Amino acid sequence: MEHRSAQAKQELILQEFLEKHHFDPPAAILPQLRIVTQKERDTLLKKGDPIHAVYIILEGQYTVSEAWSNGAIFIFTELGPGDFICEMECYQGAQAVQYNLICKSDSLLLAVPVEGFLAWQAVDPKLCQMLIQSLIRKLGSSARTASQMPIAPGIVKFARFLIGYCRENGIDSRQEVTVRMTREDLSYNLGLSVRTINRLVQSLRERNALTVRSGKIHITADQLPLLRSILPDSDPSR
Secondary structure (H helix, E strand, O other): OHHHHHHHHHHHHHHHHHHHOOOOOOHHHHHHOEEEEEOOOOEEEOOOOEOOEEEEEEEOOEEEEEEOOOOOOEEEEEEOOOOEEOHHHHHHOOOEOOOEEEEOOOEEEEEEEHHHHHHHHOOOHHHHHHHHHHHHHHHHHHHHHHHHOOOOOHHHHHHHHHHHHHHHOOHHHOOEEEEOOOHHHHHHHHOOOHHHHHHHHHHHHHOOOOEEEOOEEEEEOOOHHHHHOOOOOOOOOO
16 A cells, blocks of 8 residues: 555656656656655765666755766766756766766656657657756856866865864864764765775875774874875965
């Protein structure tokens, strides 16, 4: 009974979405459309995942992080309602995702199998119009993000984050700050993999820029200048 109720709710969400935007998908693909529900911090896709569907965000926000081959440089893009996910890969015939896509808030998405999406966009101008608008937003978001968050090595981004964390937690009035965040939390906030976070922690530990006790990162007032020295001279966080 509960399963049927959830299914009926998803069918209603789908129907309302299609009617709201006057979409007219081919009858053959209607049974293939499905609603996906995600919670904040859920990972929708990670680098290397196979591409089976194109997603349309109905509700919620997502962060896209793209890592360069050395794992040290990242570019962030924000996505919201009306934006498409994996549509470019679909057109390119790509087989795997080249970025990580993390849910920033509770979200609803419409998942459309790749072949179904290609068939739908070929006959529905309303869908193409939404797709074009999404691409325009993505270009704008990428440009804004690039100007606000310059490309930087991972260790610079991590040091900048730790300096900000220490300031927010009163390093000026106390001898030591404990970073009360798991490696997964740091990964989510910085867009770096957990493996990269662990590598950066070890690097900063070797420089005596932080201490690790019982798995927690500790930073003293004396270590803060060492963190600042990692940043470029022009960085406002120094």
